[in-house]
Amino acid sequence: MTTLDQETALERAARKRIKDSHALDGDVDRLTHFYRGWASSYELDVGREEYCGPTVVAELAGTVQTAYLADDRAAIAILDAGCGTGLVGVELERLGFRLIDGIDLSEEMAEQARQTGVYRHVQGNVDLNGLLSDYSSATYDITVCCGVFTLGHIRPDALRELARVTRPNGFIIASTRKSYAEATSFEDEVRSLQDAGVLETTQCLNDGKYIAEEGAHYWVFKVPDRACAETEQQL
Numbered sequence: 001m002t003t004l005d006q007e008t009a010l011e012r013a014a015r016k017r018i019k020d021s022h023a024l025d026g027d028v029d030r031l032t033h034f035y036r037g038w039a040s041s042y043e044l045d046v047g048r049e050e051y052c053g054p055t056v057v058a059e060l061a062g063t064v065q066t067a068y069l070a071d072d073r074a075a076i077a078i079l080d081a082g083c084g085t086g087l088v089g090v091e092l093e094r095l096g097f098r099l100i101d102g103i104d105l106s107e108e109m110a111e112q113a114r115q116t117g118v119y120r121h122v123q124g125n126v127d128l129n130g131l132l133s134d135y136s137s138a139t140y141d142i143t144v145c146c147g148v149f150t151l152g153h154i155r156p157d158a159l160r161e162l163a164r165v166t167r168p169n170g171f172i173i174a175s176t177r178k179s180y181a182e183a184t185s186f187e188d189e190v191r192s193l194q195d196a197g198v199l200e201t202t203q204c205l206n207d208g209k210y211i212a213e214e215g216a217h218y219w220v221f222k223v224p225d226r227a228c229a230e231t232e233q234q235l
Contacts, residue, residue, distance in 0.1 A: 014045035015213070022151040022179075028105065028127055031153070035106035042085050042109065050212040051087075053175050056205075057146040058091030060173045060220060065097075068171070069141055074098040079140040081162055082128055082148030086113030092144070093118035101140075103132070128154045131161060138167040145174040149186065156189035159221075163198050168225035172199065175216045178207070190219075199223055 017038060024030045038045075065076055073096035080088050083102030092100055093116075100119050104110045107124030114122045126132065128148060143166045148154050162172050176186055193199050203220040210216035 011048050014041075014048045017041075017045055018049060018211075018213075021153075024152040026129055026153060026155060028129075031105055036108045039085065039106060039108035039112055042112070043087065046087075046211065051210070053146045053210045053216060054087035054091050056208060056210075056218055057088055057144050057173055057175055058095055060205075060218060061092060061097070061142050061144055061171075062095045064142060064171045064173065064220060068169075076141045077101075077139065079103070079135075079143045079162075079165060080113075080119070081143055081145045082154070083113045083119070083122065084109045084147065086116040086118065086122075088144055088146050089113060089118045090116055103128070103135075128158050128161075132165055135165045137164050138170075139165050141167060141170045143170070143172045145172065147175065149174055149176040149180055151177065151180050151183060156184055156186040159189060159193060160198060163193065163221070163223050166223045168223055170223050171202075172219075172221040172223065174219045174221070175210065176219065177210065177216050178214055181217055190221075197224060197226060 021034060021038070024034060061078065065073055069076060076097055077099045078092060078097055078101070080100055080102040083089060083104050086102065089100050089102055102110065102113050102119045102122040103126040104113065104124055105127055110122045110124030113119060123134070143162050145162060149156070159172070166172055180186065190201060194201065199221040201219065202222045205218040207215045208218050
């Protein structure tokens with residue numbers, strides 16, 4: 001039986017691990033080592049901190065599909081970028097999505113995601129700060145990214161590569177912790193990509209619930225059909 005003092009100690013330890021993960025400066029080796037040790041207790045830790053980000057991101061994917069994409073959710077191809085242990089994938093599967101691929105830097109976290117049984121394919125050892133060389137352009141209808149636009153993890157310019165693997169008129173759904181949005185050039189990067197015609201912001205839910213200690217902004221981006229845009233400009 002867990003006493004109140006023990007539970008409080010577990011909550012403090014969980015909170016410390018979460019905070020420690022924000023101080024890794026996007027360093028591949030440090031992130032890989034950290035998540036290798038955290039994979040087995042990750043879900044318990046974030047559960048103690050009322051982590052609702054995966055549910056919000058999955059529900060947004062459901063809304064986007066209903067409003068803009070094909071009727072059959074089972075036919076929608078989704079990339080879960082930074083899938084971790086598969087929390088978003090489980091929520092997507094609950095909503096009727098079936099063609100879900102996952103990628104994550106940590107092989108140990110990726111293995112946890114495989115064990116959920118909801119993914120078509122999961123690949124570990126994928127650095128979202130680099131080129132997704134194993135993934136063709138315009139592959140996915142929706143790309144979701146929850147919990148990785150966080151301090152110490154991936155840079156704002158990773159958005160460009162996520163847009164590349166998302167098909168024209170497809171969508172990217174991403175969460176950004178408030179602290180990340182305030183400390184990085186994320187919004188500047190969004191404006192730059194919009195000016196370059198790489199993506200369009202269709203929705204931003206500011207100050208939404210995310211985890212007990214902090215909220216997040218939830219972004220929905222559309223990847224424009226450049227061919228259509230170029231035709232319109234010519235006309």
